Amino acid sequence: xxxxxSPSRSAVxxxxxxxxxxxxxxxxxxxxxxxxxxxxGAEQLMDCQLALVEACNNAINYAGKSASGDPIVVEANCGPxxxxxxxxxxxxxxxxxxxxxxxxxxxxxxxxxxxxQSVMDHADYVRxxxxxxxxxxxxxxxxx
Amino acid sequence: xxxLSQDExxxxxxxxxxxxxxxxxxxDQIRAALTERQKNIEIDLSQTTxxxxxxxxxxxxxxKTACSRKGALKLLKPLPSVQQILELTRMHRIFEIVKG
Numbered sequence: 001x002x003x004x005x006s007p008s009r010s011a012v013x014x015x016x017x018x019x020x021x022x023x024x025x026x027x028x029x030x031x032x033x034x035x036x037x038x039x040x041g042a043e044q045l046m047d048c049q050l051a052l053v054e055a056c057n058n059a060i061n062y063a064g065k066s067a068s069g070d071p072i073v074v075e076a077n078c079g080p081x082x083x084x085x086x087x088x089x090x091x092x093x094x095x096x097x098x099x100x101x102x103x104x105x106x107x108x109x110x111x112x113x114x115x116x117q118s119v120m121d122h123a124d125y126v127r128x129x130x131x132x133x134x135x136x137x138x139x140x141x142x143x144x
Numbered sequence: 145x146x147x148l149s150q151d152e153x154x155x156x157x158x159x160x161x162x163x164x165x166x167x168x169x170x171x172d173q174i175r176a177a178l179t180e181r182q183k184n185i186e187i188d189l190s191q192t193t194x195x196x197x198x199x200x201x202x203x204x205x206x207x208k209t210a211c212s213r214k215g216a217l218k219l220l221k222p223l224p225s226v227q228q229i230l231e232l233t234r235m236h237r238i239f240e241i242v243k244g
Contacts, residue, residue: 021164025161025163057163057197105204105234106204106208108205111197112196114232115229
């Protein structure tokens with residue numbers, strides 16, 4: 001699944017996964033290992049893993065029949081100052097709400113975007129005909 | 145996953161992960177295991193290293209199942225990473241959580 005990794009100060013991991021829930025955890029583990037090897041701390045790993053899983057789950061949920069055969073591409077860029085995750089999907093996409101709120105406590109769905117926004121420093125969703133890209137960033141801190 | 149029936153309580157343990165890939169099966173297996181007289185569900189999360197929003201959804205569904213029987217859902221010993229997600233989403237206000 002991994003396609004490339006650079007030994008330079010800013011390393012990039014690129015993964016392609018099938019549009020299936022079972023693939024998501026495997027990709028998240030690979031990204032975590034990649035970030036751990038570059039000195040990211042436990043809290044950052046946990047946050048990045050959660051955000052990545054929620055983003056991929058969201059892409060699968062929105063895929064529908066038309067996009068369920070298209071892969072999801074995950075890119076993790078680990079630089080000296082921050083971590084950037086890009087999740088590229090081929091779904092119809094959705095409008096990222098201006099303000100992400102928690103649903104009613106009895107509602108069983110709809111907490112993914114809230115969790116992403118809670119654990120990452122930046123989230124931007126760009127819709128395009130060739131694929132939508134969710135860009136997530138988190139500042140690096142000293143290894144815990 | 146291990147399930148133990150004891151009087152009015154169904155105790156669930158050995159749940160390694162609770163995410164989109166297994167949350168529906170997790171919820172359905174527990175509901176199917178409940179006997180008519182059981183109203184309480186206890187889930188031991190001490191071995192659960194990972195929960196996502198779909199896993200939370202399954203816990204909310206089981207909370208509603210227990211409430212409909214006039215019982216309660218209790219979460220036991222969640223790890224710090226799982227406790228963080230429960231608190232971020234304010235689920236710690238609706239679930240009874242027994243810390244380890």
